[in-house]
Amino acid sequence: MRGPAIVEHADRVQAALKSSDAARSALVASWRRSSQHRLDPTHRSPPERLTEAELSLARQRIEPLIAVAQASLDRLYLAVGGVGCCVLLADRDGVPVERRGAVADDETFHDWGLWTGTVWSEESEGTNAIGTSLVEQRPLTIHRGQHFLSRNTALSCTTAPIYDHHGNVAAALDVSSCRADLTEGFVNLIALAVGDAARRIEADNFRLAFPHARIILTPEVERSPGGMIAVDADDLVIGATRQARLTYGITRERLERRLPVADIVGGGMRVAEDLGEAERAALHRALARADGNVSAAAQQLGISRATLHRKLNRLGIRRTH
Incomplete structure (x- = not known):
């Protein structure tokens, strides 16, 4: 039997879908995608859960990232765990593969699906912080009634996507709570903590991917966080984080050419x-x-081809053509 709160939420969702709000509201646009997945706001069945074998396979796919993230997950939980929140690290399919939470809250969070192996993709659960953050590739908070499914409207969840060393979405970091007294101000503080932790995980993972490279930190640009660029011993760029790629227009093709870092970020680089x-x-x-x-x-160098060949031979530098 559907209660009045469930019906009221479903009516609100349907009214928004019939309006023109989807064109100017990211939330309603997500609700519309949820509806297109044939989800019903009044759906009451529990979230889908992976089998133990499926969860094990999902963990294996991002095992290096999970290992790198451990310290950041611990720090984030120390910051938010005391006020009834849990911390989830989900893969790019929206499945939590690592979790931090208080034992006293485990039963409650397990019942809500805030647990490893639960599928929180937008396709499965409709608008929710993990799934919608992965679809839109941006940090966001989905607070209580902003969820698409009525059974999730007691939750407040904040998520930031995590990008791998190729600049692709690899995971999502989430802090969730089902406390009714969670204030907007504290939600904003959680969002800052989640964003900082996600960037730490990205940075640690990037350094792991380029253990022998020199890492250059790029400055913040227009309130966007700084990025990281990996260069080899000859100051040629061999890797860049997503933020560095966006800031300096570093494409996969440019990386394959291994351009000098000074050509990308400007002069003055020390060699x-x-x-x-x-x-x-x-x-x-x-x-x-x-x-x-x-x-x-x-x-380019202002020398003859023969002279350049002699220099290349003396220094043992290979030529492609």
Whole structure:
């Protein structure tokens, strides 16, 4: 039997879907996507849960990220666990694979589906912080009645996507609560903590992916967080975080060309002080700019092709063509 609160929420959702709000409201746009997945706001069945074997496989897919995230998950839980919140790390399909929570709250959170192995994709659960954050690829909070399904309207959840070293969405970090007295001000503080923790996990994962590279921290731009760029011994770019890619227009194609970092972020980058290493780096940069063409690189350097060949041979630098 459907209670009045369930009916009232369902009516509110349906009224919004019939209006023009979807064109200007991100929330209603998510509700519309939920409806297109043939979900019913009054649906009362519990969330879908993976089998133990399926959960184990999901964990294996992002095991390095899970390992890197442990310290950040612990710190985040220390900040929010005392006020009745749990911390979830979900994979890119919206399935929590790691969790922090108080033992006293475990039964409640398990019943609500705030547990490892539960499917929180937007397709399965409608508008919710984990699933919708992954779809829209941005941090967000879904607070109580903003959820699509009536049975989730007691929850307040804040999520930030986590990007891997290729700049792709790899996971989502979430803090959830079912406390009725959670204030808007505290929700905002949770959002800041979640965002900071997500960026720490991204940074730690990026360093793990490029253990022998020099990591350059890029400055904040227009209130966007700074990014990270990995460069090799010749100051050629070999990796970049999503934020660095967005800020400097670093595409996969540009990375494959291994451009000099100074060409991407501007001049003034400090290179090796040793003259031999400096010469080696200059030759690598010239070849990179010329896409491996020795003649074009020699012209850039203002030397003959034969001279460049002698330098390359002396320094043991391989040419592609």
